[in-house]
Amino acid sequence: MRWLFALLLVLAAPLAADPVPALFDVTGVAADDVLNVRAEPLASSGVIGTLAPDAVGVEVVELTFGADWGRVNVNEMSGWVSMRYMQRQPDAAEVWMTPRFVCSGTEPFWSLTVEQGVGAQFQILGEAEQALPAGLLKPGAGVNDRYALTLGQNVAILRQMQCHDGMSDRAYGLDVGLMLNGSLFADCCTLLAD
Template sequence: MIRAVLAIVLLLAGPVHATQDAFPGLYDVTGVASDDVLNIRSGPGASHAIIGSLPPDATDIEVIAPDDRHRWAKINFREGTGWVSMDYLVPHPGQVSGFVPDIRHCFGTEPFWSLTYDQPRITLSMPDIEPRDGLISGYHGSLSRRDRFAFTGSFFPTAAGDREIQLFVRQEICTDGMSDREYGIAADVLIKRPTAGGDHSGTGFYAGCCSLTPPSAR
């Protein structure tokens, strides 16, 4: 409900371009014969080499960004990226500029961290702590930028102490530092853990990327 209300407010308050498709976004393959495939190419055009394919019933394809003419879509494929024709993709409904992105997984390296998100539940995994479960309780859109958002929440209490989390995301190209993959959302995460003295000297600040699909889907 919070997300729905925020989305309506952002759409009504913004200019006409707010109704344009947002990227990254989730798409399904359409218009491909049952005995055919949708080719993945090395670049945005039919003259580029075929490097793979998508089945005719493929769903939840995360389009990172379109080309300049919005004819070809960049997607992640294996350990890199590829391009598919947007003539054979249909977007999931409700993905328009200014809406809170429906992220499912954020992650980073050095140190490694991973945050999975299945509304409203979150799970944080990091090398120095046991996996922590919690809830996202708030969503906030920037008053001056349509591509900036903040998520706030907390983890369930444990013997290690309560932890608050603030996730700041922006829609821009991001790399994971471990492959040639690209993602359409960059993230900064602030995790606050109060110490015995009552301050937040246990706070950690981390950076990484986010995806609209869970880890198991990639």
């Protein structure tokens, strides 16, 4: 009986920080072929899009339990690719995740573009852009899926979790809560900062 209790504790315990979101490159696909993006994480599922055989910087936002399939965005929707054909880009040595990322939200429409340790630009649609100093993402104490980012006197909290913007069928691997100038902004972030 103790083994069952121990197993339940292991299954209920939070996992170490997920390896996603992260940027990957397509690999092992013939030059005259494509990597199919499927509606579900099954080889028999319908194709909703494709990735070029030399695609780089593809954001994988979720993995299936066995990490055989990864969720990506294509054609303004999310789908699944076989991770057999994806190679993770090396992590940046000086920062967690990636040096640059973009968060955005609705009502009002806003965006935050961050270059860790350098600066950030925040803008509400129709208003002037606001430049902010940006620190580095720091892991939370006692939690393995939350990170704090100072933006001058303001703070953003990022969580590794599935996030949907409510306006599209895209999926994101980061949720953000941003307290800026006394107002709370919350929505999703992407590693694709271009």
